[in-house]
Amino acid sequence: xxxxxxxxxxxxxxxxxxxxxxxxxxxxxxxxxxxxxxxxxxxxxxxxxxxxxxxxxxxxxxxxxxxxxxxxxxxxxxxxxxxxxxxxxxxxxxxxxx
Amino acid sequence: xxxxxxxxxxxxxxxxxxxxxxxxxxxxxxxxxxxxxxxxxxxxxxxxxxxxxxxxxxxxxxxxxxxxxxxxxxxxxxxxxxxxxxxxxxxxxxxxxxxxxxxxxxxxxxxxxxxxxxxxxxxxxxxxxxxxxxxxxxxxxxxxxxxxxxxxxxxxxxxxxxxxxxxxxxxxxxxxxxxxxxxxxxxxxxxxxxxxxxxxxxxxxxxxxxxxxxxxxxxxxxxxxxxxxxxxxxxxxxxxxxxxxxxxxxxxxxxxxxxxxxxxxxxxxxxxxxxxxxxxxxxxxxxxxxxxxxxxxxxxxxxxxxxxxxxxxxxxxxxxxxxxxxxxxxxxxxxxxxxxxxxxxxxxxxxxxxxxxxxxxxxxxxxxxxxxxxxxxxxxxxxxxxxxxxxxxxxxxx
Amino acid sequence: xxxxxxxxxxxxxxxxxxxxxxxxxxxxxxxxxxxxxxxxxxxxxxxxxxxxxxxxxxxxxxxxxxxxxxxxxxxxxxxxxxxxxxxxxxxxxxxxxxxxxxxxxxxxxxxxxxxxxxxxxxxxxxxxxxxxxxxxxxxxxxxxxxxxxxxxxxxxxxxxxxxxxxxxxxxxxxxxxxxxxxxxxxxxxxxxxxxxxx
Numbered sequence: 156x157x158x159x160x161x162x163x164x165x166x167x168x169x170x171x172x173x174x175x176x177x178x179x180x181x182x183x184x185x186x187x188x189x190x191x192x193x194x195x196x197x198x199x200x201x202x203x204x205x206x207x208x209x210x211x212x213x214x215x216x217x218x219x220x221x222x223x224x225x226x227x228x229x230x231x232x233x234x235x236x237x238x239x240x241x242x243x244x245x246x247x248x249x250x251x252x253x
Numbered sequence: 254x255x256x257x258x259x260x261x262x263x264x265x266x267x268x269x270x271x272x273x274x275x276x277x278x279x280x281x282x283x284x285x286x287x288x289x290x291x292x293x294x295x296x297x298x299x300x301x302x303x304x305x306x307x308x309x310x311x312x313x314x315x316x317x318x319x320x321x322x323x324x325x326x327x328x329x330x331x332x333x334x335x336x337x338x339x340x341x342x343x344x345x346x347x348x349x350x351x352x353x354x355x356x357x358x359x360x361x362x363x364x365x366x367x368x369x370x371x372x373x374x375x376x377x378x379x380x381x382x383x384x385x386x387x388x389x390x391x392x393x394x395x396x397x398x399x400x401x402x403x404x405x406x407x408x409x410x411x412x413x414x415x416x417x418x419x420x421x422x423x424x425x426x427x428x429x430x431x432x433x434x435x436x437x438x439x440x441x442x443x444x445x446x447x448x449x450x451x452x453x454x455x456x457x458x459x460x461x462x463x464x465x466x467x468x469x470x471x472x473x474x475x476x477x478x479x480x481x482x483x484x485x486x487x488x489x490x491x492x493x494x495x496x497x498x499x500x501x502x503x504x505x506x507x508x509x510x511x512x513x514x515x516x517x518x519x520x521x522x523x524x525x526x527x528x529x530x531x532x533x534x535x536x537x538x539x540x541x542x543x544x545x546x547x548x549x550x551x552x553x554x555x556x557x558x559x560x561x562x563x564x565x566x567x568x569x570x571x572x573x574x575x576x577x578x579x580x581x582x583x584x585x586x587x588x589x590x591x592x593x594x595x596x597x598x599x600x601x602x603x604x605x606x607x608x609x610x611x612x613x614x615x616x617x618x619x620x621x622x623x624x625x626x627x628x629x630x631x632x633x634x635x636x637x638x639x640x641x642x643x644x645x646x647x648x649x650x651x
Numbered sequence: 652x653x654x655x656x657x658x659x660x661x662x663x664x665x666x667x668x669x670x671x672x673x674x675x676x677x678x679x680x681x682x683x684x685x686x687x688x689x690x691x692x693x694x695x696x697x698x699x700x701x702x703x704x705x706x707x708x709x710x711x712x713x714x715x716x717x718x719x720x721x722x723x724x725x726x727x728x729x730x731x732x733x734x735x736x737x738x739x740x741x742x743x744x745x746x747x748x749x750x751x752x753x754x755x756x757x758x759x760x761x762x763x764x765x766x767x768x769x770x771x772x773x774x775x776x777x778x779x780x781x782x783x784x785x786x787x788x789x790x791x792x793x794x795x796x797x798x799x800x801x802x803x804x805x806x807x808x809x810x811x812x813x814x815x816x817x818x819x820x821x822x823x824x825x826x827x828x829x830x831x832x833x834x835x836x837x838x839x840x841x842x843x844x845x846x847x848x849x
Contacts, residue, residue: 156642156644156646156649157650158650159649159651160648160650160651169371184713185709185710185712187676187678187741187743187795245785246741246742246743247741247743247764247765247766248765250743250746261693262693263686263693263699263701263823265686265702396726425728427702428702429728431682431703432700432701433685433686433689433700433701433702434689434698434699434701435689435698435699531728532728534727534728535726535727535728537727538726538727619729619730620729621730621732622727622729
């Protein structure tokens, strides 16, 4: 048999690096809307980071912002923010369709 | 006497299965949900909730208990129904064997999905293959209409006094379970009429509260051998019964499927492609195209898998020039696929000829028209004496 | 969807008359849209086979639904590699490299987008039906479920389906207030779609 398939796994069983795709899923590609921060409103309280289910809010020193590799757009950060600093914006706004 | 025309509507495989089970009026249902079967369990519950089905639903914590419930209810004389897939099928493995050994006429839908080993929520026939030796009757269907018709025929077979065996109706997860196509749903009074002959048969033994009668006593030495011999004999008898029931179904409802196997354009065929399930539909398209080009090819669709249709296959495969078998699963321990391996066992009766094995359609990968076209071309080449590859894993070569 | 390679396109002559591929994300109603389409075509006397393929079954994950339509029963139960029409429910999917794989000549694209299509997205496209189905769905149904609106747009742009058949079929799947809202959404899709001919 002429095997053209290029192996995905390096091992006999299905082992993979927990820091990479397969065990680490690209959940960011699932989003239909993303949280956009209004920096004026954010007071760096950290409640959003506490509530984020995949824990993907990044500490930027004076504010929190979503890690777009993992953010699924669930909107919990926007809902929990006491200052309404996040707006949920449809992903369509960020695509350039030419 | 003929059945009236049923209601035509668009329905997915799972809804078709639940609907067909409803028509057969099971009295006890216990089914644990699992992708890609969940809608079957949900819809049966819905029918009971809205009064369309008068059955006792027993909610359980897992498939092992589900099979225990329906086996016991069946031994108490009830008509039963359950459904599962992959992980659920193997979770109920011990009760699966028990049900067959106790000769309980349980009818179960198994929506084919890859079983444990590699985490997969995707279609494939490996779950069916891993229960080949469970002692169940196993049938595989090609489309949603056949799902409906085969479930009805399954009750007629399972509860037949001459058979008394559980029947597993298999259909492809995703490719049939979620496929919406138009089907004709028989009327319930016509299904009643088709299953009515069972009532005039001698009743099978059952648990009766207060009566001193039980099933499952220890079988030691010759007790064991005798019980196994009877079970094995019933499976042997089931082949002809499947053909009879298919014929009767055809006479009554106007649709028949060939019984144990279906032979498609096998007259005068030099080469035969053997397959099962939804892939058979795709193969028909290719057979027609190749016949138009002058290739003398036919298809055999395996419907009854257990008991294996030895005689009918021998009759149709004997004297051909080459055979190609498309398996949607693996036979661990053999180079070739499982159905191919079983067909190779017919060699003393069908004569030596190239038998090419193809593994395809694992884990929701598609068995496409170009794939089957390639199979026909290579089997045709083998028939003409060209060198060929005995076993091909189609996805690994892409 | 496993990759479509060159060989898949060759046997187009063998397969059903019309092939429609719907691209969406879980939660947008792609699967239901494919079923509604199937029912509508059956109501017009056609044969159909329609099924979805997903990776992960959850909101936001990409879903593809395949619908075949023919005048005779459809036997092949495979995915669609040579679509005549693409329905794209989520504009974000326009960047998917495999989106246009196998698109047949004189192809049709039905696209849900808040923007204008500046150029023809693929050389095989003959007709485009562009509509902001998300906005219409939010206005009529109250939620971003653009599927019925897009079906209306499909009927208008392709001409393959009578609007009456489509509207009648919605009753098979929806009822009450939700049905009425979706009927309005579908009707607006039919009326307001911008049909481009290339």
